[in-house]
Amino acid sequence: MAGKLYIKTFGCQMNEYDSSRMADLLADTEAMVLTQDPRDASLILLNTCSVREKAQDKVFSDLGRLRELKRANPELLIGVGGCVASQEGEEIVARAPYVDMVFGPQTLHRLPDMIAARRRTGRPQVDISFPEIEKFDRLPPPRVEGPCAFVSIMEGCSKYCSFCVVPYTRGEEVSRPLEQVLEEVAGLADEGVREVTLLGQNVNAYRGPRGGGPPADLASLLDYLAEVPGLSRIRYTTSHPKEFTQRLIDAHGRLPLLGDQVHLPVQSGSDRILSGMKRGYTALEYKSIVRRLRSANPAVCIGSDFIVGFPGETEADFQATLRLVDDVGFDGGYSFLYSPRPGTPAASLSDATPQEEKAGRLERLQARLGALADGISAGMVGQVEEVLVEGPSRKDPLESSGRTRNNRMVNFAATGVAPGSLVRVRITAALAHSLRGEIAAP
Numbered sequence: 001m002a003g004k005l006y007i008k009t010f011g012c013q014m015n016e017y018d019s020s021r022m023a024d025l026l027a028d029t030e031a032m033v034l035t036q037d038p039r040d041a042s043l044i045l046l047n048t049c050s051v052r053e054k055a056q057d058k059v060f061s062d063l064g065r066l067r068e069l070k071r072a073n074p075e076l077l078i079g080v081g082g083c084v085a086s087q088e089g090e091e092i093v094a095r096a097p098y099v100d101m102v103f104g105p106q107t108l109h110r111l112p113d114m115i116a117a118r119r120r121t122g123r124p125q126v127d128i129s130f131p132e133i134e135k136f137d138r139l140p141p142p143r144v145e146g147p148c149a150f151v152s153i154m155e156g157c158s159k160y161c162s163f164c165v166v167p168y169t170r171g172e173e174v175s176r177p178l179e180q181v182l183e184e185v186a187g188l189a190d191e192g193v194r195e196v197t198l199l200g201q202n203v204n205a206y207r208g209p210r211g212g213g214p215p216a217d218l219a220s221l222l223d224y225l226a227e228v229p230g231l232s233r234i235r236y237t238t239s240h241p242k243e244f245t246q247r248l249i250d251a252h253g254r255l256p257l258l259g260d261q262v263h264l265p266v267q268s269g270s271d272r273i274l275s276g277m278k279r280g281y282t283a284l285e286y287k288s289i290v291r292r293l294r295s296a297n298p299a300v301c302i303g304s305d306f307i308v309g310f311p312g313e314t315e316a317d318f319q320a321t322l323r324l325v326d327d328v329g330f331d332g333g334y335s336f337l338y339s340p341r342p343g344t345p346a347a348s349l350s351d352a353t354p355q356e357e358k359a360g361r362l363e364r365l366q367a368r369l370g371a372l373a374d375g376i377s378a379g380m381v382g383q384v385e386e387v388l389v390e391g392p393s394r395k396d397p398l399e400s401s402g403r404t405r406n407n408r409m410v411n412f413a414a415t416g417v418a419p420g421s422l423v424r425v426r427i428t429a430a431l432a433h434s435l436r437g438e439i440a441a442p
């Protein structure tokens with residue numbers, strides 16, 4: 001079905017990645033081109049997120065609006081993918097009968113077949129199964145846009161934190177074979193990619209099958225990737241403290257390509273809450289990882305995820321989180337109000353803390369995290385940083401933009417700098433969301 005494709009993505013980087021793979025796939029098999037205007041589209045896909053209630057609610061209100069578009073254009077096809085699709089399945093078609101396809105994160109590669117079946121049978125198609133890792137064998141090579149690319153190395157999660165829907169919506173952890181990942185990264189580097197971000201819900205649970213040997217862990221994958229000609233940076237997200245092994249920490253000491261930033265979700269600084277969350281580590285164990293990581297690479301900055309207001313969280317528990325934030329000196333982080341998710345163990349826990357109190361805690365935490373990140377940015381002023389250039393600045397074509405080793409965006413006066421090159425930039429000012437700089441003498 002040649003025509004225009006509109007994709008709306010909710011949620012995490014995995015979803016962003018999945019959306020870009022859907023666009024690649026439909027360009028390849030159906031000659032579809034992306035549009036930014038849903039009114040122009042012959043196929044609209046919503047790639048949904050159910051990690052918090054708000055994201056889930058948005059999907060159904062968006063679907064209500066799409067119904068009008070379908071009324072005006074009965075040829076329009078509507079698909080719902082991602083975690084809400086995975087959780088609700090047939091229920092989506094029952095609630096919104098004008099939806100044509102419902103597919104999960106592990107069945108998006110079947111979209112062309114589902115579109116054909118929808119046309120042949122005239123009936124909505126629902127496929128939210130978890131066919132292991134067949135997805136990657138069936139997707140075309142990713143399209144390269146600029147010097148940075150994402151590479152999914154594993155799917156799903158087997159940690160079953162008591163608050164989280166991901167293991168139910170994305171299935172258990174499955175790793176892509178080592179050779180397949182190496183081939184994909186080498187192909188990307190050949191086409192000019194200089195930075196890859198390895199993606200997965202728990203990348204350090206990676207156990208990549210390989211011909212004639214035991215599975216490769218993340219540390220060995222990184223060692224192999226460091227040898228790929230042309231690559232200058234490798235990042236990964238997200239990792240889990242429970243499997244943050246000494247081998248992985250040592251890799252940070254050994255491989256300068258890993259840059260100076262690690263995102264390591266902690267969720268809470270209270271051991272009582274961490275245990276209720278079933279996270280599998282204590283605040284002290286978390287701090288020990290950070291300490292060892294810093295002794296491997298003293299420049300490393302640590303970002304994190306936090307949940308505020310988990311059932312039973314007291315002011316004292318929250319204070320323990322603030323203490324951990326100060327002890328670690330986090331470089332920013334994402335913090336969320338706890339959102340009970342149907343089907344998760346924590347959803348049945350009783351909780352006496354009023355919502356306003358939780359909102360107040362969230363505000364305090366965010367202020368603290370913001371101040372710490374600003375302090376790190378301010379400390380960079382005057383320093384010369386290695387910047388990987390992404391291209392001309394979006395706001396001013398006489399400037400170039402790139403990222404520092406600790407993943408901060410820097411704008412600096414320079415034209416014609418090849419995207420992907422590494423330049424030395426002296427930081428001249430720290431702004432709220434970016435830095436300013438000037439090219440430093442070599």
Ligand code: SAM
Nearest residue numbers: 163164201238239240265305306336337338339
């Ligand atoms: N794999 C990651 C880890 O190690 O924790 C997390 C992936 S999860 C999809 C992203 C973040 O969403 C989590 O780190 C957590 O902070 C947040 N999150 C997950 N479930 C949540 C819930 N029920 N309420 C609020 N935030 C939640």
Ligand code: F3S
Nearest residue numbers: 157159160161164166
């Ligand atoms: Fe969710 Fe915990 Fe996995 S937060 S994605 S169950 S590590």
